[in-house]
Amino acid sequence: MDDTPARGRPRSETARRAVLDAALQLCQSGGYQGLTMKGIALTAGVGRQTVYRWWPAKQDVLIDALRDLALRKAEHLDPETGDTLRDVRTLLNATFTLTTSLTGKALVGLMAEAQHDPALSHRLQATVIGPRRQALRALLARGVADGSLEGDAAALDLAVDFAFGTMWYRLISQHAPVDTALAEQITAALATLLRPAAA
Amino acid sequence: MDDTPARGRPRSETARRAVLDAALQLCQSGGYQGLTMKGIALTAGVGRQTVYRWWPAKQDVLIDALRDLALRKAEHLDPETGDTLRDVRTLLNATFTLTTSLTGKALVGLMAEAQHDPALSHRLQATVIGPRRQALRALLARGVADGSLEGDAAALDLAVDFAFGTMWYRLISQHAPVDTALAEQITAALATLLRPAAA
Amino acid sequence: MDDTPARGRPRSETARRAVLDAALQLCQSGGYQGLTMKGIALTAGVGRQTVYRWWPAKQDVLIDALRDLALRKAEHLDPETGDTLRDVRTLLNATFTLTTSLTGKALVGLMAEAQHDPALSHRLQATVIGPRRQALRALLARGVADGSLEGDAAALDLAVDFAFGTMWYRLISQHAPVDTALAEQITAALATLLRPAAA
Amino acid sequence: MDDTPARGRPRSETARRAVLDAALQLCQSGGYQGLTMKGIALTAGVGRQTVYRWWPAKQDVLIDALRDLALRKAEHLDPETGDTLRDVRTLLNATFTLTTSLTGKALVGLMAEAQHDPALSHRLQATVIGPRRQALRALLARGVADGSLEGDAAALDLAVDFAFGTMWYRLISQHAPVDTALAEQITAALATLLRPAAA
DNA sequence: CCATAAGCGAGACGGTACGTCCAGTCTTAAG
DNA sequence: CTTAAGACTGGACGTACCGTCTCGCTTATGG
Incomplete structure (x- = not known):
């Protein structure tokens, strides 16, 4: 090149x-x-x-800085175990861990700026929002496939919105922490929400 | 006075x-x-x-403008029916209706600025975030009281986070609309999540 | 009226x-x-x-204030004696006495503003500059008439310029005081300058 | 440096x-x-x-601009001839020439502002008022030294005040021009004022 | 081994929003 | 009809940052 x-x-x-x-x-x-x-x-x-x-x-400096930070933190990867709920919890935990106060302000600021900057919006989708979202969505889909979960596409999408929505909501509003306990709670709630009827 | x-x-x-x-x-x-x-x-x-x-x-201009707008829109109030799920849906619908593109950008911008302005943060909590949150929380608590729902305090809090978190997440990320259909979906999901064991 | x-x-x-x-x-x-x-x-x-x-x-407030001040100070008038040099000295003394630090700043400020305000310029000429100038000029002309002084019109004009010019110069530049001693010196100098050839 | x-x-x-x-x-x-x-x-x-x-x-812009202007005009210097009266007339002419309508307003405005700004006052003394004053004073002193003039220190000082005082008076009051004829008149008057008794 | 080329620090450049102050004008209620 | 009070539009103040530019210096490769 x-x-x-x-x-x-x-x-x-x-x-x-x-x-x-x-x-x-x-x-x-x-x-x-x-x-x-x-x-x-x-x-x-x-x-x-x-x-x-x-x-x-x-914006570009910040995005680069965040990417740099994520790369350094992501060295100890979270292996998938095949246990859907455990993997979901692991993914949420990893995601939540990155949203320290340091990155929280940067992320919210960037998202605010992206409200009127489609290019920035797409870039953030591609690098920050999208991957995490798709990763969780894939985990849930896998759970449906192996029978540990149940739900149609819309239900899975909403479940993903619940998980990350809560994260963003708390980041923004700061009415409650984004921590391991939250990952645990959300995982449990998603399990309830998508519990197979057979069970 | x-x-x-x-x-x-x-x-x-x-x-x-x-x-x-x-x-x-x-x-x-x-x-x-x-x-x-x-x-x-x-x-x-x-x-x-x-x-x-x-x-x-x-900030102050915007907050005043938003309050003014909310007052004007809130004239045709949504009466409570006593049917918990219906009231939840009505509340979410009313809230979502206010988050047009007009107010969305303003709200996200304000929240971003509030990240480093505790005073603004508290003001937004008191005027924008808090009341809606408490209204929904009260509805759910009433549902638990009359037996139509079931769940402990943490479960109710998480349910509220799910509802408004999803709204904020979509406002910020713009990956999906914040509309009547969403209110319907969320209401149904919350019903599942907080379904009485007896039922 | x-x-x-x-x-x-x-x-x-x-x-x-x-x-x-x-x-x-x-x-x-x-x-x-x-x-x-x-x-x-x-x-x-x-x-x-x-x-x-x-x-x-x-400007108008100041001019009014100065006029008011002049009226109050001018109550004890300086009677003319007929002795030209003595009357000149008296006039200069009276004029110099008015130019305290209080009025000095006001006058210089007004004159500066008059540089580009013809109306103000004429008003100041009519009320502040002109009368004093004409009074001194008349005294000198009387001296020429009674033989105690000698000089053509241009010489008299220049003498007046010398007297009041020195006053303004010192008001502006503040390199020396505008006091009784100066009145004395100027009177003596004018006497030399306009001394009759016969004497 | x-x-x-x-x-x-x-x-x-x-x-x-x-x-x-x-x-x-x-x-x-x-x-x-x-x-x-x-x-x-x-x-x-x-x-x-x-x-x-x-x-x-x-103020600073104007002072710089005036200095710049003076430097450009001062290129064709006025050589001293040794003839005191001629040199006096030359100096006055050069000074009067600089006080065009362009610089006149600026100078009067600056002097007005200097009334309550000691720092500006000193600066103007050092750059505008003082040098010219001292130049004329030195010329007159030289004339006394070589016998072409006569007078004590106070007389010389007053003569300088007469010359430049008249200039400022006319700049401010605008009742008469500041031109070559004035330089001529003043020079003649100073000659009379400081005429050696022997002559 | 030095010429070419690009990155580097510094900082001046033309612009624009900031938040404050004053100019004048107006609109109240009180006298 | 005047007064004190004070809100109104408008504009200059001096500061900060924007994004661009122009310096001299540094650090690499390549003829």
């Missing part, structure tokens, strides 16, 4: 990390609205143009 | 309405991030100082 | 004095640039409209 | 000139009071921040 001979000074990995770290740190301390390209550059000890060269807007 | 003799020129109702209308309109067309005190004043045909005199920040 | 029956509430003399006093006081403490219609009204404890009703601009 | 390596984009000479020119032009057309930082930036086709970056207030 990129067979250009790579002339000139190579990109500074130091600067890249400094920018991503600065973005997350500033987002946590000042919120998404308070996050600023100028502030990122200043905090990272980097020229302003260096930020703009690689990321057109603060 | 306010028995001050009201000296000086009285506040202009015209200006107040123009500002609130302009805020909602601009939020819909340009998104929360694109909403601007200057823009509000310009669109409303109002001096900038007049906006700042009554609302310290764009 | 004004035989209107004077209906309605009569103009408040209290308010008038409060405004004029406030204007002078504020001009002294904050300078002409810092003088504000709003500030005048506030300091005077008077409604803003009351100021605007009687004086269209801060 | 300034051996800093000069990093970053260098200052735009174009913008500097545009600002200074705009300031003088606007001051002439609208007067000192009507001069506005915003207006300067707009007229100069320059960002507002660019003006504030280099000049904290409109």
Whole structure:
């Protein structure tokens, strides 16, 4: 693909990390609205143009930073066991663990900005919302297939909405934590909701 | 209460309405991030100082506008019938109806800003999130009391999270509509989830 | 002249004095640039409209205030003695006495504003600059007439410029005081300048 | 002196000139009071921040503009001839020539503002008032030294006040022009005033 | 081994929204 | 009809950030 001979000074990995770290740190301390390209550059000890060269807007810096973070956290993967409910709980736990206060503010800020930015919306769907959603949906479908769960397509979709909806609701409203206990509760509720009639 | 003799020129109702209308309109067309005190004043045909005199920040304008809108829409109230499931569906329907594209962007924007503004967070809890939540929670508790539903406190809380979480999730992610069909589905799911064992 | 029956509430003399006093006081403490219609009204404890009703601009308030001040100070008039040089010295002394720090700032500010306001310029000429100038000029002309001085019209004009020019120069530049000693010096210099050849 | 390596984009000479020119032009057309930082930036086709970056207030822009103007006009210097009266006339002529309508308004406006701004007052003394004053004073002192004039220190000081006082008086009051004829008249008057007794 | 080329920091550039202040005008109730 | 009070539209204030640009310096590859 990129067979250009790579002339000139190579990109500074130091600067890249400094920018991503600065973005997350500033987002946590000042919120998404308070996050600023100028502030990122200043905090990272980097020229302003260096930020703009690689990321057109603060959205892009944040998304990159979140992806970076997710990659580092995802090293110890959650193996599937075949036990649908256990796998569901594991998936929810893994997802919830990522939504620390650090990422929560960033995610909500990005989603808010995506309300009027279709491109950003699609990007977030593709990278943040969609994969998790499809993973859970696939688990549930597998459960239906092996008889441990029961429900039509609409029921499964709604179950997924229940799980992640609750997560987002709590992230936004902060009326209750998004933790292991919640993963447990949701898993149990989904089991009730999709219990096979035969059982 | 306010028995001050009201000296000086009285506040202009015209200006107040123009500002609130302009805020909602601009939020819909340009998104929360694109909403601007200057823009509000310009669109409303109002001096900038007049906006700042009554609302310290764009958050306050929006909250007032939303409250105003809710008041106007809430005139034709939804009477409670005593049938728990029917009342739940009615409440969800009424809530979902308010979350048009007009208010959706405003709400998500406000919630994003509330991530780092505890004062705003509490205000939204008190005026937007809390009342609806408590209304639904009370309905479910009544259902438990009259035997049409069954579940402990945690189960009821989770049920409420399911209902409004799904709404927020769809508002944010826009992967599916927030409409009457959703209210129907959620009501049915909650009925399953909280079905009395005796039945 | 004004035989209107004077209906309605009569103009408040209290308010008038409060405004004029406030204007002078504020001009002294904050300078002409810092003088504000709003500030005048506030300091005077008077409604803003009351100021605007009687004086269209801060210039007018100041001019009125200065005239008022001059009237009060001018009660002990300087009688002419017939001795030209003595009368010149008396006139200069009287003039210089009025240019306290209080009036100095106001006058210079007004003159600066008059640079681009012909109407104000004419008004100041008619009330502040002109009369003093003509008084001195008349004294000098009388001196020429009775033989105690000598000089053509241009010489007399220049002498007047010397006297009041020095006063303004020192008011503006503040490199030296405008006091009795200066009146003495100027009088002596004019005597030298316009000394009759015969003497 | 300034051996800093000069990093970053260098200052735009174009913008500097545009600002200074705009300031003088606007001051002439609208007067000192009507001069506005915003207006300067707009007229100069320059960002507002660019003006504030280099000049904290409109005073500073004007002073810079006047200095710039003086430097450009002062290229064809007036050589001293040793003839005191001729040199005096030359100096006055050069000074009067600078006080066109363009600079007159600016100077009077600045002096008015200096009435309550000691820092500005000192700056004007150092750059505008003082040098001219001292130059004339030195010429007169030289004349006394070589016997062509006579008078004590106070007499010389008063003579300087007469010369420049008349200039300022006419600039302010505009009752007569500040031109070559005035320089001639003043020079002659000073000669009379300081004529050696021996002659 | 130095020429070319790109990245880097710094920071000035033209713009625009911020939130405050004052200019003038108006609209009340009270005298 | 004046007064004090105060809300109204409008505009300049000085600050901050936007995204672009232009410097000198650094760091790589390639003739």
